Amino acid sequence: MDEITLxxxxxxxxxxxxxEVVARARARLKGPGPRTARAGSRRWTPVAGxxxxxxxxxVAVAVTVVVAGLGDAAPPTVAVPAKxxxxxxxxxxxxxxxxxxxxxxxxxxxxxxxxxxxxxxxDGIGIRTDEITLWAPRESxxxxxxxxxxxxxxxxxxxxxxxxxxxxxxxxxxxxxxEALNNTCRYSxxxxxxxxxxxxxxxxxxxxxxxALPTDPAALLERLKILWADQSETFPASGSTARRGLPRDxxxxxxxxxxxxxxxxxxxxxALRAAALxxxxxxxxxxxxxxxxxxxxxxxxxxxxxxDEPSDAGIxxxxxxxxxxxxxELAGDRSVAVTDRGGLPRGTVLNYTAYAEQGWTGERPARPxxxxxxxxxx
Amino acid sequence: MIxxxxxxxxxxxxxxxxxxxxxxxxxxxxxxxxxxxxxxxxTHAADDLAAETFLMAFRDRHRFDAARGAVxxxxxxxxxNLLARHRREEVRRWKALSRTGTRDEExxxxxxxxxxxxxxxxxxxxxxxxxxxxxxxxxVLLLALGGLAHAEVAEALGIPYGTxxxxxxxxxxxxxxxxxxxxxxxxxxxx
Numbered sequence: 289m290d291e292i293t294l295x296x297x298x299x300x301x302x303x304x305x306x307x308e309v310v311a312r313a314r315a316r317l318k319g320p321g322p323r324t325a326r327a328g329s330r331r332w333t334p335v336a337g338x339x340x341x342x343x344x345x346x347v348a349v350a351v352t353v354v355v356a357g358l359g360d361a362a363p364p365t366v367a368v369p370a371k372x373x374x375x376x377x378x379x380x381x382x383x384x385x386x387x388x389x390x391x392x393x394x395x396x397x398x399x400x401x402x403x404x405x406x407x408x409x410x411d412g413i414g415i416r417t418d419e420i421t422l423w424a425p426r427e428s429x430x431x432x433x434x435x436x437x438x439x440x441x442x443x444x445x446x447x448x449x450x451x452x453x454x455x456x457x458x459x460x461x462x463x464x465x466x467e468a469l470n471n472t473c474r475y476s477x478x479x480x481x482x483x484x485x486x487x488x489x490x491x492x493x494x495x496x497x498x499x500a501l502p503t504d505p506a507a508l509l510e511r512l513k514i515l516w517a518d519q520s521e522t523f524p525a526s527g528s529t530a531r532r533g534l535p536r537d538x539x540x541x542x543x544x545x546x547x548x549x550x551x552x553x554x555x556x557x558x559a560l561r562a563a564a565l566x567x568x569x570x571x572x573x574x575x576x577x578x579x580x581x582x583x584x585x586x587x588x589x590x591x592x593x594x595x596d597e598p599s600d601a602g603i604x605x606x607x608x609x610x611x612x613x614x615x616x617e618l619a620g621d622r623s624v625a626v627t628d629r630g631g632l633p634r635g636t637v638l639n640y641t642a643y644a645e646q647g648w649t650g651e652r653p654a655r656p657x658x659x660x661x662x663x664x665x666x
Numbered sequence: 667m668i669x670x671x672x673x674x675x676x677x678x679x680x681x682x683x684x685x686x687x688x689x690x691x692x693x694x695x696x697x698x699x700x701x702x703x704x705x706x707x708x709t710h711a712a713d714d715l716a717a718e719t720f721l722m723a724f725r726d727r728h729r730f731d732a733a734r735g736a737v738x739x740x741x742x743x744x745x746x747n748l749l750a751r752h753r754r755e756e757v758r759r760w761k762a763l764s765r766t767g768t769r770d771e772e773x774x775x776x777x778x779x780x781x782x783x784x785x786x787x788x789x790x791x792x793x794x795x796x797x798x799x800x801x802x803x804x805x806v807l808l809l810a811l812g813g814l815a816h817a818e819v820a821e822a823l824g825i826p827y828g829t830x831x832x833x834x835x836x837x838x839x840x841x842x843x844x845x846x847x848x849x850x851x852x853x854x855x856x857x
Contacts, residue, residue: 291841295795295810298788300763302704304697305713313717314692317724579762586708587759 300585375576375589376569376611383616384503384562391648394424394555398620399439401583402639416441419644420665423653424555426495428483433653434665435475473659487554490547491515495555503559505566512547512567516540545571545594549609553618555648561616568593582610583642588619605638619643688724691737696720698812699745705811706749706756715752719745735821742812743822746804756803757796764793787845794844802837805830 305313400418417440423433483494490512491497502508520536548571551564568574568591577590588610605623612619622640625633655661699719704712722744723730730740749756795803808819816834820827 291838291845292806292810294787295791295806295841296813298791299705299811300788302701302709302712305700305709305716309700309713309717310696312713313696313720316717316721317688317692578765579758580765581708581759581763584709585704586710587755587762 300581302585373569373574373576376565376574376591379589379611379613379616380562380565380569383565384559386558386615388557389648390426391650392426392430392652393649394422394426394646395649395651396422396424396646397644398422399583399642399644400640401637414441422486424486425483428494429479431477431653432480432486433475433477433655435473435656435659436665437473437659473656474662474665475656475659476662476664477655478664485554487550489550489553491519493554498551498554498556498560501551501556501560503557503563505563505570508560508563509544509567512544513540515547516543519543541571541573542594545573549593549618552609552611552616558616565611565616577608579613580610582620583622583637583640584644586619586642587613589613590622610642617643617646688727691723691741692720695738695741699741702742702807702812703745703749706807707752707759711752711755715745715748718748722748736818738812739814739818739821742808742814742818743824746808746822749804750800753800760792760796764789764796790844790846791841794841797844798837798840802833802840805833806837806841809834 398420400420401415402418403415416438419437419439421433421435425432482492483496484492485494485498502511520539545568548564548568552561552568556564571594573592573594575592577592579587580590582588589612590608590610592606592608594607604626606626607621607623609621610619611617620640620642623638625636625638627634696716700712700716703715703719707715719741723741730737795806798806804823805819808814808822809816812822814822816830817827820830823830
């Protein structure tokens with residue numbers, strides 16, 4: 289194998305263009321069309337009647353990309369708080385004036401990869417990829433639909449009796465790769481009481497709550513601290529926290545970090561998103577890892593949140609959220625191994641969620657055929 | 667229809683000539699040009715730049731000269747010229763990939779399998795690509811990602827064949843150096 293063949297096989301591949309991308313490109317050949325219109329493949333089809341002056345422009349992404357302004361990020365092992373925070377602040381500056389969008393449903397399609405059972409007792413590594421589609425209604429009496437499909441499942445089996453050693457590039461492992469699980473499809477369909485949204489790390493929030501939260505970072509932080517005080521009174525020292533004996537201040541900082549992440553994960557208006565980014569940039573546990581290529585081949589800004597989080601499923605891991613530098617929205621998250629273990633080298637992505645598409649839509653969900661209905665999908 | 671239907675492929679190359687029927691050229695090559703750009707930048711950029719490539723090709727279709735080369739190198743040449751405007755983004759992508767070292771492609775399983783068997787080759791290669799001069803990187807990636815032959819790379823970039831060879835030689839040395847002691851050229855894929 290020479291270097292050229294190696295490049296061809298090792299560099300990340302790309303999925304074929306979406307049919308709408310092909311159609312749009314073909315349409316450009318037929319008419320003058322806007323030459324610089326950016327294709328919005330990570331957004332769903334734009335919603336008719338958006339309350340923006342640009343609604344007549346037939347593109348799905350409303351925010352112009354100025355990626356060149358981000359600069360090269362610091363290596364993951366070097367934390368430079370001022371510079372790190374500045375990247376998030378730059379994104380916040382760009383997104384806060386973006387147009388407010390809305391629709392009947394907020395729809396998100398996620399691709400989720402996960403690894404199970406990587407420890408001395410297991411016979412190998414189970415890896416699976418799932419797709420989850422969420423429909424969150426604008427109106428609280430409309431149903432929430434969550435559909436989960438397993439796309440792929442494989443098992444990397446180690447030979448029995450082999451003593452586990454740290455992964456060594458010079459060593460050859462006799463993994464056996466094969467399909468492990470049958471595809472499954474499940475869905476939940478229910479009206480959420482009071483219209484509470486899917487990410488509750490900040491609080492039980494509705495769309496109306498998101499629109500009412502302050503967009504000034506200091507005022508928002510104060511509001512989050514009040515929410516924290518309410519929660520800690522209602523639920524004093526939650527289980528794992530109490531067991532680990534974390535000081536209350538540490539617990540509070542953790543809450544504030546994840547509350548900011550939660551607001552980025554929800555369909556918050558651009559100004560609220562900007563405020564959440566500014567709060568996250570200022571949290572002591574926040575470390576910007578830098579630009580990374582995510583599981584879908586996109587360049588995102590990885591941010592390690594509350595960096596003292598110790599592990600994922602028993603493996604020392606860093607939890608990172610992926611921020612879309614174009615919109616400031618969360619583009620997913622992931623856990624990365626911080627030590628070599630069980631044949632997985634440091635830096636391996638252990639689990640990830642990548643939001644393949646998200647945005648407002650005027651469409652309404654339909655129950656999927658051939659899928660098992662369950663009470664809820666985590 | 668954009669072009670005239672019912673015409674035959676260009677004699678000698680078996681390809682549809684852009685002069686005759688651009689629809690067929692689009693159908694035959696859009697996906698591969700999109701993929702080439704997406705692998706050098708990302709899919710979102712590729713959505714735009716692939717469309718831009720074909721728009722430019724369409725506007726210049728009457729200047730296409732089959733005697734000077736085939737359609738594929740012509741399209742790859744246009745795409746590569748457009749990529750030049752995104753040199754910084756491309757270098758950032760390779761640097762990012764070199765830091766994560768992950769072969770995050772079509773599936774997590776493949777990525778993990780690649781990591782535990784083939785090691786960090788991707789990261790090293792990506793780091794080396796970031797360090798190549800753009801003219802050398804273009805040659806290497808037209809060969810590796812576009813699958814062009816040496817002569818077609820010369821056509822695409824409008825440079826002599828010998829220049830392709832010298833740029834390739836220089837780039838290969840840097841890639842080999844970056845791969846260092848892992849020696850993945852001899853490492854078999856396990857499992």
